[in-house]
Amino acid sequence: xxxxxxxxxxxxxxxxxxxxxxxxxxxxxxxxxxxxxxxxxxxxxxxxxxxxxxxxxxxxxxxxxxxxxxxxxxxxxxxxxxxx
Ligand SMILES: [Zn+2]
Ligand SMILES: [Zn+2]
Ligand SMILES: [Zn+2]
Numbered sequence: 001x002x003x004x005x006x007x008x009x010x011x012x013x014x015x016x017x018x019x020x021x022x023x024x025x026x027x028x029x030x031x032x033x034x035x036x037x038x039x040x041x042x043x044x045x046x047x048x049x050x051x052x053x054x055x056x057x058x059x060x061x062x063x064x065x066x067x068x069x070x071x072x073x074x075x076x077x078x079x080x081x082x083x084x
Contacts, residue, residue: 007035007042014063019056026055028078041068046077053078 010021019042023029028044034051036043041061043051050073058070 014060017056017059019054019060023054024056026078027080028052028054029056031077039068040066043072044078046075048075048077050075050077 007020013021016022017024019033028046031044031046031052033054034043034045036051042054042057044054045051052074053068053070053072055078058068061067
């Protein structure tokens with residue numbers, strides 16, 4: 001579980017929130033992280049095994065000019081407050 005830690009150091013955070021160092025208050029901010037090397041994005045794995053683009057990583061990518069759609073196979077866990 002050291003792969004994602006090599007993305008950048010705490011002094012290289014691009015903004016107030018960071019997927020690794022300071023997650024914002026979003027529904028999956030305590031879900032396990034998964035680095036998608038093929039997409040170059042950080043995902044959160046919801047309790048159903050679905051990978052969701054982390055909103056803090058989407059914001060980070062926008063700040064560093066590496067914007068991507070953020071489109072992912074979503075079951076709603078990254079935006080629902082509660083999930084049954
Ligand atoms: Zn950071
Ligand atoms: Zn889910
Ligand atoms: Zn999602």
